[in-house]
Amino acid sequence: MSRRPVNPSRRYGDAGSGAALFSLSKSRSPPFLSIVLTVLGVLLIVAYFHSGSGSGLKSIVSRVEGDFSCTYEVLRAIPILKKAYGGGIQKVLHVGPDSCSVVANLLKEEETEAWGVEPYDIEDADANCKRLVRNGIVRVADIKFPLPYRPKSFPLVIVSDALDYLSPRYLNKTLPDFARVSADGVVVFTGFPGQRKAKAADVSKYGRAAKLRSPTWWARYFVQTSLEENEAAAKKFGSAAEKSSYAPNCQIFHLRSYS
Numbered sequence: 001m002s003r004r005p006v007n008p009s010r011r012y013g014d015a016g017s018g019a020a021l022f023s024l025s026k027s028r029s030p031p032f033l034s035i036v037l038t039v040l041g042v043l044l045i046v047a048y049f050h051s052g053s054g055s056g057l058k059s060i061v062s063r064v065e066g067d068f069s070c071t072y073e074v075l076r077a078i079p080i081l082k083k084a085y086g087g088g089i090q091k092v093l094h095v096g097p098d099s100c101s102v103v104a105n106l107l108k109e110e111e112t113e114a115w116g117v118e119p120y121d122i123e124d125a126d127a128n129c130k131r132l133v134r135n136g137i138v139r140v141a142d143i144k145f146p147l148p149y150r151p152k153s154f155p156l157v158i159v160s161d162a163l164d165y166l167s168p169r170y171l172n173k174t175l176p177d178f179a180r181v182s183a184d185g186v187v188v189f190t191g192f193p194g195q196r197k198a199k200a201a202d203v204s205k206y207g208r209a210a211k212l213r214s215p216t217w218w219a220r221y222f223v224q225t226s227l228e229e230n231e232a233a234a235k236k237f238g239s240a241a242e243k244s245s246y247a248p249n250c251q252i253f254h255l256r257s258y259s
Contacts, residue, residue, distance in 0.1 A: 069097075069098070069160075069161060070096075070160040070161050070189040070190060070191055070249075070250040071096060071097060071098045071101060071102060071160045071161055071189075073160065073189055073248060073249055073250040073252075074094070074102050074158060074160045074189055075101070075102065075105050076246070076248075077189075077246070077248065077252070078105065078106065078109065079244065080237055080240045080241050080244060080246055081156075081158075081187065081237070082109070083236065083237075083240035084233050084236040084237035084240055084254075085155075085156055085184060085185070085233060085236075087155070088155040088156040088183075088184040088185070089109075089112060089155075089156060090111055090112055090113060090155070091112075091113040091114075091115075091154055091155050091156070092106055092112065092113070092114050092115070092154060092155070092156050092157075092158060093114075093115045093116070093117065093149075093153070093154040093156070093157045093158070093181065093182075094106070094114065094115070094116045094117070094157075094158045094159075094160070095116070095117040095119070095143060095147075095157065095158070095159045095160075095162055095178065096117075096118075096119065096159055096160040096161045096162040096189075097118070097119065097120060097160075097161050097162065098118075099116035099117060099118045099138055100116065100118065100122070100125065100126075100128065100129035100132050100133075100138055101129075102114075102116065102158070102160070103115065103116040103132060103137060103138055104128060104132070114137070115137055115138070115139075115154070116132070116137065116138035116139070117138070117139050117140075117141050117143065117147065118133075118138055118139070118140045118141075119140075119141065119142065119143045119162050120140075121140065122140060143162060143166075143174050143177075144166070144170045144173070144174060146173075146177050146180075147177055147178075147181055149181040150181070151180050151181060152180075152181065152182065152183040152257065153181045153183075154181060154182055154183065155182070155183045155184040156182060156183075156184050156185060156186075156187065157178045157179075157181060157182040157185075157186045157187070158186075158187045158189070159175075159178060159186065159187070159188050159189065160188075160189035160190075160250075161189070161190070161191075161210075162174075163175065163188065163190055164190055164191060164210040164211060164212055164213075165210055165211070167211075171221075172225060175188075175225065175227065176225055176227070176258070179227060179255060179256070179257050179258045180257075180258055182257045183257055184233075184257060185230045185233055185254060185255055185256055185257055186254075186255040186257065187252065187253070187254055187255075188251075188252070188253040188255065189250045189251070189252055190212065190213070190218070190250060190251050190253075191210070191212045191250055191251070192212060192250070192251060193212045193213065193214055194212070215251060218251070218253060222253075222255065227255050227256070228255065228256045229253070229254060229255060229256070230254040230255055230256045231254075233254040234254040237252070237254060
């Protein structure tokens, strides 16, 4: 399965309409169009710096395009995860699309060792991502098969978006395998039903369109696969999120590792 990033750039008008707007802005006083563009520019700059690394701006673009990604939600939740898991965040495995982005941000945290698994081809990845892959920090691997790690290799495993593209047939094998390689737990980030629009392009990138499931569906699934909620971690995460006024845009599940 190849994964090709979609070019988000769009044309807002042809040369003729652009010339008309230019002519209109010259003939009016004050230049209304220039004022509007200036205000929009200021808003985008504020959004960029508020995000810290620009990830917030990318998240806004994703929502507008109808292709919401929980990967950026992971980046927002890192400070909350640190409070909930303490020492468990010192060594993390992230699994999911754009794992390079998550790993690169985790590596910026003090005393944090981060590894990643990218489930899809990254032929168009940037130089930094290719460097992480070349150094073995991020692996490109099909998560329908067992991960090449020993049991309890990582205190914490974080999964985002990857499970949404798996049918129950493969999901029944994949999520338990994540629990196998974790020691302290698995944190699953998944979208809410209706959050992402189904697109034909998803099939070519991920093999199938995203299947976003309800909290009730996930609760039944966890019981069927003998996966238990990590109530202690969930409570700490909820308390830290409330104190930080953090409101997640994705469903977040905290699961125990297999004994």
